[in-house]
Amino acid sequence: MLADRFRDLMIVCACGAETDLVEVSAEHRAETAELAARFDAAGLTHLIAVCDSAGRSVRTASSPRAVLDAALVRMAMSEKLADVAALVGGHVRAVATRVGAPAAIGAGGGGGAAAGKK
Numbered sequence: 001m002l003a004d005r006f007r008d009l010m011i012v013c014a015c016g017a018e019t020d021l022v023e024v025s026a027e028h029r030a031e032t033a034e035l036a037a038r039f040d041a042a043g044l045t046h047l048i049a050v051c052d053s054a055g056r057s058v059r060t061a062s063s064p065r066a067v068l069d070a071a072l073v074r075m076a077m078s079e080k081l082a083d084v085a086a087l088v089g090g091h092v093r094a095v096a097t098r099v100g101a102p103a104a105i106g107a108g109g110g111g112g113a114a115a116g117k118k
Contacts, residue, residue, distance in 0.1 A: 003051035010044035012036040050074050
């Protein structure tokens with residue numbers, strides 16, 4: 001789910017908001033284009049790779065929550081990510097629910113890489 005969202009952003013970033021390669025409604029197309037403008041395609045491919053790696057690892061991990069937490073930290077530390085919580089929204093909670101982690105994961109806080117910098 002989250003990797004799919006990053007894929008949509010990557011395609012819009014590379015091809016423009018009016019591309020037919022993403023399936024988003026007209027009302028969400030402007031929002032997607034606005035988010036895509038915050039990134040470059042290379043940064044988004046990195047985020048997709050982090051999601052893919054975490055998705056594979058969580059299936060066999062003795063501590064799936066730690067795997068998800070580590071993936072979120074890796075994404076938050078990315079130079080191109082301004083606010084992880086705002087970007088991933090409910091996707092983090094949905095994944096956490098599937099692996100049995102508390103629903104509070106991904107709720108509030110966030111701040112991303114830019115939040116701690118002065």
